[in-house]
Amino acid sequence: MIILTIIGMALVTVIPRFIPAYIVDKIQFPTWANRWLNAIPYAALGALIFPGISSVVPDRPSVGLIGGIIAIGLAFFGLNIILVVIAAISTVFILTL
Amino acid sequence: MVTKVIEKTQPSTRMLMIQRGISKGFPIMLGYLPIALTYGVLAKQAGMNVSEITLMSVLVYAGASQFMGAGMIGAGAGMLEIVIATFVLNFRHFVMSLSFMNRLRGIPLRWKVPLSFGLTDESFAVSSLHTEEAKQDKGTYFYAALMLTAYSSWVIGSFLGGILGDIIPDALSQSMGIALYAMFIGLLIPSVRKEWRVGIIATAAMLINYELSLYISSGWAIVFATIIGGFCGIVLLKGDKS
Numbered sequence: 001m002i003i004l005t006i007i008g009m010a011l012v013t014v015i016p017r018f019i020p021a022y023i024v025d026k027i028q029f030p031t032w033a034n035r036w037l038n039a040i041p042y043a044a045l046g047a048l049i050f051p052g053i054s055s056v057v058p059d060r061p062s063v064g065l066i067g068g069i070i071a072i073g074l075a076f077f078g079l080n081i082i083l084v085v086i087a088a089i090s091t092v093f094i095l096t097l
Numbered sequence: 098m099v100t101k102v103i104e105k106t107q108p109s110t111r112m113l114m115i116q117r118g119i120s121k122g123f124p125i126m127l128g129y130l131p132i133a134l135t136y137g138v139l140a141k142q143a144g145m146n147v148s149e150i151t152l153m154s155v156l157v158y159a160g161a162s163q164f165m166g167a168g169m170i171g172a173g174a175g176m177l178e179i180v181i182a183t184f185v186l187n188f189r190h191f192v193m194s195l196s197f198m199n200r201l202r203g204i205p206l207r208w209k210v211p212l213s214f215g216l217t218d219e220s221f222a223v224s225s226l227h228t229e230e231a232k233q234d235k236g237t238y239f240y241a242a243l244m245l246t247a248y249s250s251w252v253i254g255s256f257l258g259g260i261l262g263d264i265i266p267d268a269l270s271q272s273m274g275i276a277l278y279a280m281f282i283g284l285l286i287p288s289v290r291k292e293w294r295v296g297i298i299a300t301a302a303m304l305i306n307y308e309l310s311l312y313i314s315s316g317w318a319i320v321f322a323t324i325i326g327g328f329c330g331i332v333l334l335k336g337d338k339s
Contacts, residue, residue, distance in 0.1 A: 021198050040196035064275060088282075093272035
């Protein structure tokens with residue numbers, strides 16, 4: 001039964017992933033649609049970051065937000081992404097000691 | 098690293114692309130391992146065995162929905178209920194895939210389809226910020242290597258979580274929950290520095306997502322925030338050469 005559930009989950013996850021491969025093969029988009037699609041990564045990043053980041057520590061939204069602000073600051077100064085990640089982890093670790 | 102490679106006898110473009118893909122996939126691996134371990138532990142507690150835990154990572158390969166799925170299995174939820182919830186939560190990948198595949202127009206369908214299977218929030222974000230490879234010779238190997246790096250760390254991490262149990266101390270695993278968010282920030286900010294309009298698009302999506310998540314499930318909220326936030330780009334990215 002669990003196996004069937006997993007297969008069902010896999011199908012509804014994988015089908016939306018690969019259908020676009022066939023769509024772009026068949027259809028040429030107008031300029032505005034291309035611009036829209038080119039903006040999707042940035043919109044997606046925004047939506048993935050907030051408000052999700054405030055629930056890193058579920059009952060203390062400020063912890064995630066402070067970690068995020070530190071990450072923004074360090075990334076802005078051009079720090080390598082791995083160091084940004086490690087700094088954010090350390091921040092949350094210290095704030096929850 | 099690059100110079101060392103060049104000193105050797107003329108490496109193939111393919112090898113260079115694979116190396117580049119692995120190095121760009123490395124931060125994803127760093128973020129995935131602790132989360133995959135945690136997933137393995139929680140799924141085990143929910144009553145799944147190691148092969149089911151690993152199989153779910155192999156076939157579904159979508160973090161948040163796997164946590165949810167394992168939790169629902171543990172709570173005795175029905176199959177249909179779990180599958181529908183998974184569909185809603187993962188539908189954002191449709192929008193992401195459409196954007197990514199549109200960038201990969203130049204490459205053949207037999208490459209596009211397998212690459213689409215490896216699409217997650219993280220691999221999409223990293224790949225989309227490296228669009229120049231799509232136009233380069235053997236660029237497909239870059240994306241394939243990046244996605245396999247992420248995928249294998251997810252699968253191996255879940256398997257290890259299932260057999261080893263809780264090996265990460267509680268305090269540390271909670272702190273690691275910020276890893277992927279920090280990675281998203283680390284990906285977004287350099288783009289904002291290059292082009293401030295990108296920051297407006299992302300901020301718009303954040304606010305829309307926040308507002309919508311008060312009324313609808315987080316799965317749909319992310320889908321609509323991404324779609325609507327992206328609309329800002331139609332006006333803002335007019336000067337975009339690509």
